[in-house]
Amino acid sequence: GESVGLHLPTLSVQEGDNSIINCAYSNSASDYFIWYKQESGKGPQFIIDIRSNMDKRQGQRVTVLLNKTVKHLSLQIAATQPGDSAVYFCAENIGNTGKLIFGQGTTLQVKP
């Protein structure tokens, strides 16, 4: 069935390094993707989104890359900080209602 999944369950990086979190999706008709950050005990927080007519989108310290050929999405975080420690989810927007399909999540651990 349709699914959005993540390659690595846990990523550990040194403070100041760049982080890359990957995501694969299976529905080739998907045309909108979102990255969320979830801290312990909180709801997901929007980070950045990208539509399928784009390959790259940049925000503050974050970049999302979309490769539609291999159905792959990545989130790059520059100069990772301790406050970036959280679980990161990619999500796929299905249909016109805004219904989101989430991957399982990657835990990002930042070592000081």
Next chain:
Amino acid sequence: GAGVSQSPSNKVTEKGKDVELRCDPISGHTALYWYRQRLGQGLEFLIYFQGNSAPDKSGLPSDRFSAERTGESVSTLTIQRTQQEDSAVYLCASSSIGGRFNEQFFGPGTRLTVL
């Protein structure tokens, strides 16, 4: 309020009991979503409201689950005859209008534990 609020924050119940979970969306947001998050998992879509109608209920796992919404305000998710597999965090989100490309703002969730 400034964001989406949910109550209670934690709920412990016995198997077979009914529970009601409440969501207060951001004022003025017409779209409201319920998701379920099992431990260590991503979120699973349950139901979508546009106003007080629910055009997409496809994620409700069984007829023990139901939800309603009053106008463009509060929503209640009800789980009847709770089972241990219902234990999860239930998250609510709202967006200014429904549909794709509209950011969903999430509440902190209600952690449900069924003993």
